[in-house]
Amino acid sequence: MQDLLYFFQQLINGLTIGSAYALIAIGYTMVYGIIGMINFAHGEIYMIGAYTALIAITGLATLGIAWLPVILIVALICAMIVSSTMGWAVERVAYRPVRGRHRLIPLISAIGMSIFLQNYVHLAQGSRNIGFPALIDGGFQFGSADSFQMSLSYMQITIFITTLICMTLLSLFISRSRTGRACRAVSQDIGMANLLGIDTNRIISATFVIGAALAAVAGLLLGMYYGSIDPLFGFIAGLKAFTAAVLGGIGSIPGAMLGGLILGVSESMTSGYLSGEYKDVVSFGLLILILLFKPTGLLGKPEVEKI
Amino acid sequence: MRTPVKKLVTAVSTSIALLGAGHAAAEIQIGIAGPMTGPVAQYGDMQFSGARMAIEQINANGGVNGEKLVGVEYDDVCDPKQAVTVANSLVNDGVRFVIGHLCSSSTQPASDIYEDEGILMVTPASTSPEITERGYELVFRTIGLDSMQGPVAGNYIASLNPKRVAIVHDKQQYGEGIATAVRDTLKGQGVEIAMFEGITAGDKDFSSLVTKLKQADVDYVYYGGYHPELGLILRQARQADLNATFMGPEGVGNKDINTIAGEAAEGLLVTLPPSFDQKAENQKLVSAFEAKGEDPSGPFVLTSYAAVQLIAEGIEKADSTDPFDVAQALRSNSFQTPIGTVEYDKAGDMKAFEFVVYEWHSDGSKTPVK
Numbered sequence: 057m058q059d060l061l062y063f064f065q066q067l068i069n070g071l072t073i074g075s076a077y078a079l080i081a082i083g084y085t086m087v088y089g090i091i092g093m094i095n096f097a098h099g100e101i102y103m104i105g106a107y108t109a110l111i112a113i114t115g116l117a118t119l120g121i122a123w124l125p126v127i128l129i130v131a132l133i134c135a136m137i138v139s140s141t142m143g144w145a146v147e148r149v150a151y152r153p154v155r156g157r158h159r160l161i162p163l164i165s166a167i168g169m170s171i172f173l174q175n176y177v178h179l180a181q182g183s184r185n186i187g188f189p190a191l192i193d194g195g196f197q198f199g200s201a202d203s204f205q206m207s208l209s210y211m212q213i214t215i216f217i218t219t220l221i222c223m224t225l226l227s228l229f230i231s232r233s234r235t236g237r238a239c240r241a242v243s244q245d246i247g248m249a250n251l252l253g254i255d256t257n258r259i260i261s262a263t264f265v266i267g268a269a270l271a272a273v274a275g276l277l278l279g280m281y282y283g284s285i286d287p288l289f290g291f292i293a294g295l296k297a298f299t300a301a302v303l304g305g306i307g308s309i310p311g312a313m314l315g316g317l318i319l320g321v322s323e324s325m326t327s328g329y330l331s332g333e334y335k336d337v338v339s340f341g342l343l344i345l346i347l348l349f350k351p352t353g354l355l356g357k358p359e360v361e362k363i
Numbered sequence: 364m365r366t367p368v369k370k371l372v373t374a375v376s377t378s379i380a381l382l383g384a385g386h387a388a389a390e391i392q393i394g395i396a397g398p399m400t401g402p403v404a405q406y407g408d409m410q411f412s413g414a415r416m417a418i419e420q421i422n423a424n425g426g427v428n429g430e431k432l433v434g435v436e437y438d439d440v441c442d443p444k445q446a447v448t449v450a451n452s453l454v455n456d457g458v459r460f461v462i463g464h465l466c467s468s469s470t471q472p473a474s475d476i477y478e479d480e481g482i483l484m485v486t487p488a489s490t491s492p493e494i495t496e497r498g499y500e501l502v503f504r505t506i507g508l509d510s511m512q513g514p515v516a517g518n519y520i521a522s523l524n525p526k527r528v529a530i531v532h533d534k535q536q537y538g539e540g541i542a543t544a545v546r547d548t549l550k551g552q553g554v555e556i557a558m559f560e561g562i563t564a565g566d567k568d569f570s571s572l573v574t575k576l577k578q579a580d581v582d583y584v585y586y587g588g589y590h591p592e593l594g595l596i597l598r599q600a601r602q603a604d605l606n607a608t609f610m611g612p613e614g615v616g617n618k619d620i621n622t623i624a625g626e627a628a629e630g631l632l633v634t635l636p637p638s639f640d641q642k643a644e645n646q647k648l649v650s651a652f653e654a655k656g657e658d659p660s661g662p663f664v665l666t667s668y669a670a671v672q673l674i675a676e677g678i679e680k681a682d683s684t685d686p687f688d689v690a691q692a693l694r695s696n697s698f699q700t701p702i703g704t705v706e707y708d709k710a711g712d713m714k715a716f717e718f719v720v721y722e723w724h725s726d727g728s729k730t731p732v733k
Binding site: 066069070072073178184186193195197204205207211282284288292293323327328331333335336 | 400401402404405534560561562563565566567568570571572574575577578580591594595598599602603604619621622623624625
């Protein structure tokens with residue numbers, strides 16, 4: 057019984073972190089799906105989202121507003137607006153001028169953008185770890201108090217539910233809305249979509265904005281869940297989310313979701329049953345295996361040949 | 364390329380070097396190398412503030428043999444690669460005395476360069492034993508060793524009669540070194556070690572680790588590493604209702620752990636150098652720091668002050684600014700500093716240095732436990 061609870065606890069830990077990876081991975085996968093490029097500045101957009109949310113929370117606290125839903129919604133909206141603007145600006149500054157050139161050029165300009173944003177936050181906010189207030193406290197306990205107790209915190213539930221809502225809304229948006237249809241058209245054939253009167257520049261901007269907004273959601277959620285943020289934490293998270301996107305099949309939105317969850321669970325199971333030291337070995341080892349045996353990822357379409 | 368051009372270049376660079384040397388003779392440059400930015404910058408603040416104060420006071424008292432000390436500051440971000448770059452630029456700048464570095468993993472590679480280039484280094488904070496194990500002539504410290512700190516922590520945990528102890532470290536030279544010392548002490552005392560495991564520095568998610576600690580039913584957890592990770596572990600452990608007492612080395616003992624862990628930092632045990640700022644004979648110095656609006660209570664402020672003072676007095680005793688003569692003088696004399704009487708052994712370690720166990724509180728204060 058105790059071992060079973062332990063297993064479920066690790067599963068919950070993994071699913072929590074995995075759904076957050078999935079939210080960030082969407083940004084990578086959508087941009088790749090549409091223009092076939094990897095947005096290496098995406099991790100920084102996520103980090104900026106977390107910082108903006110923290111600034112908004114602190115600001116509201118100084119104004120004396122203490123009602124939790126207001127704080128969360130205002131922080132979320134601020135983070136989404138700032139991150140989306142950043143996402144849009146990154147596309148305008150680092151991608152649009154070099155789009156259509158050799159593939160390496162946008163890649164390098166994205167890495168430059170990432171370094172720039174990291175250092176900008178370093179200068180503007182300082183390089184120390186900043187504590188993030190745990191706004192959502194408490195949770196459910198399972199099992200008897202004298203042996204191992206499994207806990208499912210309200211924060212973890214919030215992360216699952218928010219991710220689920222975001223993913224559902226995104227799927228509906230892509231499959232039902234006019235812009236979503238245009239997105240699919242652009243991802244299938246950008247030249248043809250252009251000929252048919254779709255404003256491809258606008259669609260590409262929209263892709264960056266949507267990805268950035270979801271990254272901001274992840275930034276707020278993970279900031280609260282972990283408890284501290286620093287200017288470098290977007291880099292590792294970005295790397296993990298990128299792995300998740302490739303694992304699930306880059307370019308595929310359900311793939312990003314699946315990849316995120318698999319990565320999160322495999323990480324927590326490795327730390328839980330093997331050792332935390334092998335966590336990254338297993339997750340990146342998994343990536344190598346997938347690339348060797350199924351290069352398109354778990355749910356990727358085989359005909360994509362862009363990088 | 365044996366062309367006149369090359370000769371010209373050599374001539375120009377030699378004359379520039381000579382100009383530099385002429386400039387350095389009028390004043391003594393003291394390099395201060397440590398993290399100004401990065402995750403452990405707060406320790407760097409302690410180091411820089413202590414060293415600056417010492418330079419200021421020594422100059423106000425007429426300098427060293429009539430020459431002024433000039434502090435030259437370098438940022439190594441506590442990154443071993445950056446530390447090597449910093450060490451090389453110190454060499455280029457003609458600096459011959461260094462206070463630094465702070466993180467053991469930075470101090471070690473940098474000290475290789477200093478030893479080769481004849482630069483004397485006094486680290487006010489690096490506690491890894493390996494730094495002074497290599498028989499270097501120009502490496503000193505004003506702090507104890509992990510091999511002293513680990514047993515203090517291990518013996519203290521053992522004295523509390525623990526059921527089971529877990530040891531976690533960050534896989535870096537400092538963290539893993541001290542964690543190993545604690546493990547060996549505990550084993551020697553017959554305490555059951557439930558797990559000995561590394562985490563990745565910079566990680567944010569420790570939920571799996573916390574679950575594992577809960578499953579292992581430990582009552583004490585020793586963490587070898589720095590505060591950004593331990594702060595998160597404490598906070599996530601509290602959220603998961605893990606009932607264990609945590610303990611860490613001086614790398615976790617600063618007020619930033621409170622901004623990360625909040626209430627969860629209450630009751631954390633930390634081994635620190637004794638609070639030199641509480642000593643009666645240092646009160647004049649303490650008020651000098653307070654007059655500048657600086658806090659002298661950090662573990663590395665007065666060790667850095669002492670490091671500068673030792674170099675200054677070493678130069679006076681040796682009556683030379685040659686680092687080898689100064690090293691000789693440091694080894695053969697005893698010095699009165701704010702951290703007590705300093706005498707060096709052959710390796711460059713202080714002959715006596717004690718660590719004290721403190722209990723940390725959620726408001727950032729600490730109280731000694733024994």
